[in-house]
Amino acid sequence: MVSNLELDPPERVCEREAEPAPDAVEIIGSRDVPLGGPRAMTVRRTLPSRERSFVGAWCFADHYGPDDVSVTGGMDVAPHPHTGLQTVSWLFTGEIEHRDSMGSHAMVRPGEVNLMTGGHGIAHTEVSTPDTTTLHGVQLWVALPAESRDAPRAFDHHVPDVVTVAGGSVRVFIGSLRFAGEVVASPIDTFTPLLGAEIVVDAGATLTLDVDPAFEHAVLVDTGAVTVSGSRVDRGELGFRGPGGDTLAITDATGSGARVVLLGGTPFDEEIVMWWNFIGRTHEEIVAFRDAWERADDRFGAVEGYPGDRLPAPALPGVRLKPRRNPNR
Template sequence: MTVRRTLPQRARSLIGAWCFVDHYGPDDVATTGGMDVPPHPHTGLQTVSWLFTGEIQHRDTVGVVATVRPGELNLMTAGHGVAHSEVSTAGTTVLHGVQLWLALPAAARGVKRDFAHHVPQALEVDGVTVRVLLGSLAGSTSPVPTHSPLLGAELVLPPAAAVTFEVDPAFEHGLLVDAGDDVRLQDTTLERAQLGYLPAGRDRLTVANDGPEPARALLLGGTPYDDDLVMWWNFVGGSHDEVVQAREDWESESDRFGRVEGYVGGTQRLPAPPLPGVRLKPRELHPAATDASAWG
């Protein structure tokens, strides 16, 4: 299955607390076999699952068994440690969606594991359909609590549509284009699978579809992340030593991550890869950016 990792990039590691954006599909599961990810660990982050087509069965050590469906937010909090599995359902023919991570602030990295589900209601703004996953936009607020100021919203734009949102000037923003090859963020044109970026400091933000076909995009935002951040494999921590300890705890099958019950597969847990032979360094948090930019 082809996965496009649009964040982190060499140019930028985060947009607010959004530290990881994987964009996959449309994927014909009859050809590829779909998704089958055995139990694996996370620390120091929250996972955000959002589908456009298909279904995924999620199992975790919170004790949750949930079906991830299009238009429904599923947010899992790792905190000190969690494990989960992800398997596309037997009825899925085309799998298409995004998997995103939120880096928890240092003060919240030790919170208990948790899971939240929310079905955002669609609203229309200047002909654009908006679904607010997290935070607030266009008068709509998600009830799902977050550990730092955040925004996550799906936008569906008909041809020639344009919308201007009032946004928090303390937020930096990103726009991931899922469908459409002529989507504009401010004055920057984005193609499908590209991620546009806007630095903090503006209170209005314009998104337009200049193409002849409908477009779909995810708008992400948040206040710039200011804590030390080390990301390696499935772990987020504040230092090299924190990540080393998390790996050791997973490999030793400690109680830190718990056990995923009910997963049926040949591999019952993903082993952690070997650590590199150097100390892991914190990410560069705020590289210079003065205006809209794009990468894919």
Template sequence: MSNTEAVPVTPVHSGGAGVPAPAGIEVLTPRDVPLGGPRAMRVRRTLPQRSRTLIGAWCFADHYGPDDVASSGGMDVAPHPHIGLQTVSWLFSGEIEHRDSLGIHAYVRPGELNLMTSGHGICHSEVSTPATTILHGVQLWVALPGEHRDTARDFQHYAPAPVPLDGGEVRVFLGTLAGDTSPVRTFTPLLGAELHLAPDATLTLDVASDFEHGVLVDAGDVLLDGTALKPAELGYAAPGRTTLTLTNRAADPARLILLGGPPFGEEIVMWWNFIGRSHEEVVQARDAWMSGDRFGSVEGYDGDPLPAPKLPTVPLKPRRNPR
């Protein structure tokens, strides 16, 4: 998925600007962002924010749908580049066709992980298929640590089995949770999982105390350690917890995405679809994309690649989370 914003900005509410909510949970609210085009599908973006750039190495979170593609046009993201990150595609419903300059032609389907590593540079396209009527899911990015930013392009697919829990179930697509471990390779310790909670259920999960965590609510009236989260909001929990308690107060099942990882100790420069460490690095990547170097090409997409937006008139500054 391509980032249409050159300068990401988001509000935060948590009992006052930048003030932790009760029980130490920070509540991050999304903003609507169009993917582009005259019939643009809109997504809800919760990362990055002014108050929080990353959760672990997770640096970007778009949540979209349920989207009726007959009225919205669905997803049609032309070939675009990435550096310094991994893309994590996860669907609740629908189907997306993926093509990239590694030569991979794959499909994103509900409950199946597609993870693409850009490293030094890759480009790809994402198009919802003709069979899709309702498109619903999340698109996530992971920042690569400095020592692995120029790693080789890669693509991994994994379909985790559901693990039953008392009051729900979980699919662990990255890391380890509830006794289940994903085999997918990452460059920093990470947790990524889809959770279902039964109506009126409460679930307490054992988690790594050195991880910070984010809970993105897709559906349900949810409490995270006693703090209310509405659909599309993301609750942030700082390191130090050994458990997370989730409650679904609704009469219908709840669905959540749980993200986690140890705090990412590096500053990043994030602009368009690039994650670097300096303004100059981003400029070089943009120039390489516009000149046709470095990223390769996507075969089989019917249309032109996305042009890079203009750079801001002031140098891009590195960002990190507040201490």
């Protein structure tokens, strides 16, 4: 589900924000966004937000489910394009079939990460399988840095091991973490230093992680609630902490356990423009990407095996797109 299906997607010019103190936790609430038509599945979006555009190079985070597909119809995203980014799919429940224009055909399953690189341009589809009754997961985007934003198409799949630690368990699907002196790392390549992990915190427990002090981190709560550096983060919220600390303590706040997704990375110091499924650097680039998609340009290629039409790009506004900036700018 790595398409932005908003019918009137805004352009976003995303910049670095002033960093809080290392131990300060910024709470970013989610907003509900319906994806698709009248039976749309609703997602909870935390990135980008008015408060924050990036966590490292993570620039887009949708959290969805548990979603009853008998009510919403499940996921059926027609061929659509991407530029200037990597997409990361991570499921808790359900199964999704992925096809893309480089010929990849794979399943997205719980506990297995699929990462697709669409730098210069790629197209793909994602469809929930007939046996899926509940969909529950996150969709994430990573902004590519300027020197790599035209990277060729690529697709990676990895099944991370579950690492049991004091207070819970961890699956590292992007980047690496150190446990008891040993590094657990994902083999998936990224273009900037990143971290992505699913963390389960036991009931009443605190899970303390050794983290890179050069990274900024954010905890996205899937189930339950947690405290991070003394600040409570509820379900669907993102708790952000800036660089500087070498440990991160996540505590169950309800007494019944919690599950979170931990995102991290070195601060991303570039400005990007996001509109629909494109990331560029200027208004003119976004217009050119949209035009290329509507012309079925070879930039994006074609997806084979999907029984339907391509997803048309939304109409651009009749005036020049204006950047949306963070309120502290």
